Amino acid sequence: MSVDLEALKQRLVLRHKPGGRCVYDKAAKAEFVQVCLQPGVSVARLAREFGINANQVARWIRDHGQLRKRAPVEPSAAAHSPFVAVPVVRVAAERVVHDFDERRDVSLQAKLPNGVAVELRGVGQRQLADVLQMLGRLTCSVSTNI
CATH class of the missing domain: 1.10.10 (Arc Repressor Mutant, subunit A)
Known part of the structure; x- marks a missing residue:
């Protein structure tokens, strides 16, 4: 224009x-x-x-009903973008749990960047999956020191 x-x-x-x-x-x-x-x-x-x-x-x-909608970007300008679309695939947690061999016990050791050490020994795979799901849902700050 x-x-x-x-x-x-x-x-x-x-x-x-x-x-x-x-x-x-x-x-x-x-x-x-x-x-x-x-x-x-x-x-x-x-x-x-x-x-x-x-x-x-x-x-x-x-x-004017625009709500900051910009004019569409021309394809030539989009071709030079440094960003790439990455598809995200989610796996149902139930499917992962069912793939485990229920008879095996697992040990897990992890040292987090904030100094927290997590150690689980002799835990069943189903319980380990539950713990990992719970930990994945927690919100935590990188600066948290315990």
């Missing part, structure tokens, strides 16, 4: 109210929102250049 920003700036403000607030042209405001939604455009910088509060511009974007 090629827009003459100076012409848009002149068309945007229709008049000033007695309290100093501006009355904006609806068509120019919609055009301004479209400019803000272009890829690589800094809404805060553009608002500052136009002399409009950035929070006001954010509200205009919401009011």
